[in-house]
Amino acid sequence: METIRTLGRGGAGVSALGFGCWAIGGEWSDSDGQPLGWGKVDDDESVRAIHRALDLGVTFFDTADTYGAGHSERVLGRALGKRRADVVVATKWGNLFDERTRVRHGEDASVEYVRTALTASLARLGTDYVDLYQLHLSDADPDQGARLRDVCEELVREGLIRAYGWSTDDPARAAVFARGAHCAAVQHALNVFQDAPDMLALCEESDLASIDRSPLAMGLLAGRRRDRLEAGDIRSRPPAWLPGFGEGTGADPDWLARVDAVRSVLTSDGRTLAQGALGWIWARSPRTVPIPGFRSVAQAEQNAGALAKGPLSAGQLAEIDRILGR
Numbered sequence: 001m002e003t004i005r006t007l008g009r010g011g012a013g014v015s016a017l018g019f020g021c022w023a024i025g026g027e028w029s030d031s032d033g034q035p036l037g038w039g040k041v042d043d044d045e046s047v048r049a050i051h052r053a054l055d056l057g058v059t060f061f062d063t064a065d066t067y068g069a070g071h072s073e074r075v076l077g078r079a080l081g082k083r084r085a086d087v088v089v090a091t092k093w094g095n096l097f098d099e100r101t102r103v104r105h106g107e108d109a110s111v112e113y114v115r116t117a118l119t120a121s122l123a124r125l126g127t128d129y130v131d132l133y134q135l136h137l138s139d140a141d142p143d144q145g146a147r148l149r150d151v152c153e154e155l156v157r158e159g160l161i162r163a164y165g166w167s168t169d170d171p172a173r174a175a176v177f178a179r180g181a182h183c184a185a186v187q188h189a190l191n192v193f194q195d196a197p198d199m200l201a202l203c204e205e206s207d208l209a210s211i212d213r214s215p216l217a218m219g220l221l222a223g224r225r226r227d228r229l230e231a232g233d234i235r236s237r238p239p240a241w242l243p244g245f246g247e248g249t250g251a252d253p254d255w256l257a258r259v260d261a262v263r264s265v266l267t268s269d270g271r272t273l274a275q276g277a278l279g280w281i282w283a284r285s286p287r288t289v290p291i292p293g294f295r296s297v298a299q300a301e302q303n304a305g306a307l308a309k310g311p312l313s314a315g316q317l318a319e320i321d322r323i324l325g326r
Contacts, residue, residue: 001282001310003057005289007088008184008209011163012131014088016282017307018060019053019300020213020291024075025068027232028102036104037068039233041295043075049300050079054087056304062187062211062291064092064136065121069102073124084127090185090211091125092136092167093117109140114151118160132211133161134187135177138168142176149180156182165211171202178206187211190288192221192266192280192320193244193258203287212281215290220244220251220259221266221277222292222299261323265316275306280320282311 004013023038024046030036050061061080063072073091080087093114096106108117122128133155135148145166152164163184166177174186183206188199190212203210216222218235229236229250238245244255259273266276274292281290292303312320 001307002286003307005209005286007060007132007163007289008165009182009207011184011209012088014060014209014289015058015307016289017058017278017304018062018090018211018289018291019050019058019303020293021061021063021072021076022067023293023295024049025063025072028067028069028071028097028104031103031105034239035232035234035237037232037234038293038295039230043078045296046075047079049294049297050076052297053294053300053304054083056301057307058300058304059086060088060090060289060291062090062132064095064134065117065124066092066095066097066104066136069097069104070099070120070124071102073121077124077126080126088131089125089127090132090134091121091130092134093121094135094137094140107137109137109144109148111147111151114148114155118155122160129160129162131162132184133164134185135164135166135168138170138173140173142173145173145176146179149177149183153180153182165208167213169196169199171198174199174202174208175206178202178208183208185209185211187213189214190281190284190290191215191217192262192277193217193255193324195284195326200285200287203285208287210285210288212288212290215281216274216277216292217244217255218242220255222274258324262320265312265319265323268316269309271306271309272302274302275309276312278303278306279309279312280317283313283317
C-alpha cells in the first residue's frame with residue numbers, strides 16, 4: 001500500500017492513517033449534562049502518544065475547537081511544538097463552548113463567527129495557519145454553507161488556512177463545499193458496519209479526500225466488550241446518532257455479535273481487530289484517510305501498525321459483505 005495519500009486536488013501529502021484527537025480532549029459536556037468526551041485523560045500520556053505516532057510515520061492529526069472545550073487543541077499544539085511544520089493539522093469550527101466550565105452551549109453558523117473561531121484555534125494550537133479547516137455542523141443549511149465556503153476561500157487567500165472541508169454525512173451538503181476551489185476533503189463516518197458508497201463516489205468525482213471518522217465504530221472494532229463505561233464517557237449515555245451502545249450497559253450485544261461474525265476475516269494475516277478494520281477502509285477507496293482515536297502510547301502503536309499491514313484484499317471485502325448480508 002502507498003502509505004502517503006493526497007489531501008484532495010493536489011493538496012498536501014498525508015500519511016494514509018491519521019489520528020483523531022477527540023478522546024484526548026478529556027471530559028466535556030452539553031448544557032444538559034450529556035457527556036461529549038471519552039472520559040478522563042492523562043495529558044502527558046497524550047503527548048507521549050502523539051510523539052510516538054510521529055515517530056511511526058503518522059503526519060495527519062484531526063481535532064476540533066470543541067473537543068474538550070478547547071483542551072484537545074491545546075494538547076495537540078503542545079505535543080507538536082517545533083515539529084508543527086512536519087505535519088498536517090485539521091481542526092473544525094461551528095460549536096460554541098466555555099473553556100472554563102467545559103460545556104458546549106450552542107452553535108454559530110454565521111459568516112462573522114468563522115474568523116473569530118479560527119483566531120481562537122490558532123492561539124490554542126500555537127500556530128499561524130491550519131492545513132484543513134472544517135465546518136463541524138453536519139446539518140447546517142446548504143445555502144449558508146455556500147456562504148461559509150466563500151469565507152474559507154478568503155481565509156485561504158490570506159494564508160490563515162491551506163484548505164477546507166465539511167464534516168457531514170450528507171453528500172449533497174458536501175457537494176456544496178466541493179464547488180470551492182480549495183475544498184480538499186469531506187469528513188464522514190465510515191467503518192465496516194457503516195459504509196458510505198455515495199460519499200466515496202462524491203470524493204472520487206470531486207477529487208476530495210475522504211477523512212473517515214469512527215473507523216473503529218467507537219471502539220467496538222478495537223475490542224471494546226460489554227463492560228460498564230465511566231460516567232464522563234459519551235458511550236455511557238449515547239445520543240441518538242451514536243449506534244452500538246446502550247445507556248448504562250456498555251456495548252450493544254447485537255453489535256458485539258456482528259463484530260464476532262467478521263472477526264476472523266479482520267484478524268487474518270496477523271492483524272489485530274483494529275488493524276483489520278482500518279485495512280477494510282483503505283480497501284474501500286484510495287482516497288480514504290481513517291482517523292482512529294487514541295489515549296495511550298499502546299493505542300497509538302497498534303493503530304500505526306496497520307500501515308505495515310495495508311488494505312484487505314478484494315476477496316476479504318467480499319467475504320465481509322457476504323457475512324453481513326450486504
